[in-house]
Amino acid sequence: MLILKPNCECCDRDLAPDSPDARICTYECTFCADCVETRLGGACPNCGGDFTVRxxxxxxxxxxxxxxxxxxxxxxxxxAA
Incomplete structure (x- = not known):
């Protein structure tokens, strides 16, 4: 069962359990759509994998x-800001 982390691991934006903006990798690293697209280039900084909508x-x-x-x-x- 998914953990459903409450925030973006990059910008600390709140991500409610029903947020359409939450993205996860295969290890459940959790980021907002904005950080995935603008800061991370679509690759998880932890494992190098891609993201999908949570x-x-x-x-x-x-x-x-x-x-x-x-x-x-x-x-x-x-x-880093």
Whole structure:
């Protein structure tokens, strides 16, 4: 089951569990669409893989299996402001 991280690991933007802007790689590294397109060039800075739109968990299932509240911030050169 996906963890559904609550933020972009690059810019720390909030990403709600139902956000259409959340992107993940095969390791569930989580970034916003803007960072994936403008800062990361479509490649995960952790594993080098590509991204896909993060699936949205149905509300009834989200109540049973909530999203993570643990924020993750990477220390990637491309994300430095």
């Amino acid at each position: 699936p949205i968990r149905p509300a009834a299932m989200l109540a049973r299996h909530p999203a993570s509240a643990e924020r993750v911030i990477g220390q990637h050169e491309a994300c």
